[in-house]
Amino acid sequence: MNIKPIRSPEDLTAALLRMEQLWGAEIDSPEGDELEILALLIEKYEEQHFPMPPSDPIEAIKFRMDQQGLTPRDLEPFIGTSGRVSEVLNRKRKLSLAMIKRLHDGLRIPYECLLASV
Numbered sequence: 001m002n003i004k005p006i007r008s009p010e011d012l013t014a015a016l017l018r019m020e021q022l023w024g025a026e027i028d029s030p031e032g033d034e035l036e037i038l039a040l041l042i043e044k045y046e047e048q049h050f051p052m053p054p055s056d057p058i059e060a061i062k063f064r065m066d067q068q069g070l071t072p073r074d075l076e077p078f079i080g081t082s083g084r085v086s087e088v089l090n091r092k093r094k095l096s097l098a099m100i101k102r103l104h105d106g107l108r109i110p111y112e113c114l115l116a117s118v
Helices: 009-022 030-049 057-068 072-079 082-089 097-107 111-117
Strands: none
Touching (some): 057 082, 057 111, 097 111
16 A cells, blocks of 8 residues: 555546545455545545535525425425425525524435525
C-alpha cells in the first residue's frame, strides 16, 4: 500500500484509478483497507475543491414526493392547507420552522436540505 495525500488533479486521477482497481475488495483485507483510505482521501479533496452548494428545500421536497409517489395533497399534514402547500411548492411562501420539523419527522427529509430557506 503506497498511499499519499491528494494535492492535485493528477493525484486525484491516480487515486480514482487505483480505487477502481480495488473496487470490490474484501472488508478488513489489505486491499479493503487501502480502498477505505483512498475513499476518505478522495472525499476530503473533493470537499475542498468541489464544494456542493446547499440543496434547495423545495427541490428536496419534490424529490421526496417523487420517490414516494406523493401528491401535493399528501403534504397537507406537514405544511398546511392545500393553498399553503401550493404557495410553498411555487416558492411564494417560505417554509416555517414548524413545517420543517414536520417534514423532517414525517417524510424523513434531512434538516440540512430544508433549512436553506430559513
